[in-house]
Amino acid sequence: MATLIAGGSPSLTITDTIDGGGPADEFVDTLDGNGPTGPDFPTTPPVIVREDTRRIWLESMDGSLVVPLNVDVDRILKAGATGLQLPPLDVVTIKTPGMPGSSLQEVNVGEREVFLPLKFASDTSHVEFMGKLTELRGLIAPMWDLVDIGDTGTFRLGVSSVNGERLLDVTYKDGWTGEHGGSAGGARFENFGLTLLAVDPFFHAREYTSFTYGIADGEVFLSSTDDNVWPRSISASVTIGNGMQMAVQGDVPAWVEVLVDGPATIAELSFPGTKMVMTSAVADGQELVLVTDPRRRSARLGGQVAWPYISPTSTFAPLRPGMNSVNVQLGSAGADTSMTVRWLEKWLSAFG
Incomplete structure (x- = not known):
């Protein structure tokens, strides 16, 4: 109890409790000082629900077979998984006499190994x-x-989190050689580890990001079909788009694929480091597919090698993460002419 001066007459004193009530108001208060009608001070810390959104599974390359992990007690991913964050690097340096340390020459991303204890x-x-x-x-x-x-692999490691779904193409390398008895395994259980190798060390999206360009309405010249009735307009048969914006959402440079659907007379695509020029016409109903990724670079028309359709002076580089300015030129010889630029978004890590 404390005796306080109430601010009234000099002879008026109030005997108070902790909450400041008078002697006639004996309030039993908690430490928060909120009085009998205020909320009680919590006697135990609140429980904070910390949900882990990360999921891991294995699946076939076509996605038809999926083996979930940690969904039930039958297929458990144990503690100790490695290789899910940044890939390993090969750092090349050069030493100069008389200079402390060294100088960076280049940094190369190596193959990724993933270990899953199961x-x-x-x-x-x-x-x-x-x-x-x-x-x-x-x-x-x-x-x-x-x-x-x-x-790039024989099956896939799949992951998902609040940042979305990502896939890593992998090949089994080692680990499941077989061990029986004791804690290693019995009639109804087995503990083992899988060491997986990813020659392409980056996680990627399941579906392509794509941009398609074609001729606008009114650009069909002397069409012979009933879909384009007279009077037909005479206008430029070349679609030119300079400074077209393409956004790469991943944090890894993206190698593009270019699909030209005929009838097309010319096709060009350019951005920093890349200048793709098609030198031969693609007939109506055919599709020229150019893959720029160095790991599987190819040009095919109807499944056949078609490098003669691509200028030998063409150069290739990936789109950079973020916004890219791209120039497109497409020569049209009919209503179905189009060019599609597509890529798979890629990421450095499984969940970041």
């Missing part, structure tokens, strides 16, 4: 447990002799 089990039966192992083995160990030059 436990597969069944609470139901040995037969179900063996079935789960057979399913996983069929996914990660396909016909390896069918791998072609330029392939």
Whole structure:
């Protein structure tokens, strides 16, 4: 109890409790000083729900087979997974006599290894447990002799989080060599690790980001179809777009694919480092597909090699993360002429 001067007459004193009430108002207060009608001070800290949105699974290259991890007690990703953040780097330096340290020459991104410590089990039966192992083995160990030059993997590691879905093309390298007995495995469970190799170390989107350019209405010249009735307009048959904006959403440079659908007489695409020039016409109903990624660079028309359609002086470079200014020129010989520029968004890490 404390005796305070109330500010009234000199002889008036008030015996107060902690909350400042008078002697006739014996308020029982908590430490927050809010009085009997105020909210109580919490006696225990509030529980904060910390939801982890990160998910991991394995899937076939075409997505038809998916093996989820940590969705149930039968397929568990244990602690200790590695290789999901930044890829390894090869840092090249040069030393100069008399100079402390060295100088950077270049930085190259290396292959990515991912290690997944797993436990597969069944609470139901040995037969179900063996079935789960057979399913996983069929996914990660396909016909390896069918791998072609330029392939990036034989199956995929899939991840998702608040930042969206991402995929990493991988190939089984080591780890599941088999160990039985004790804590390693029994009739209904097995602990093992998978070491996976990603020759392309970047996670990528499932679907392409694409931009398509074609002729505008009224640009069909002397058409012979009933879709373009007389009087037909005579206008330029070349679509030119300078300074077209293309945004790369990922944090890794994006190599593009260019698809030219005929009938097309000319096609050009340029941005810093790239100048693609088509030198031969693409007929109506045909499609020229140019892949610029160095790992699988190709030009094909109807599935056949078509490098003669591309100028030998053409140069290729990736789009940079962020906004890119692109120039497009497309010569049209009909209503179906178009050029599509597309790429897969890529990221340095699984969840960042």
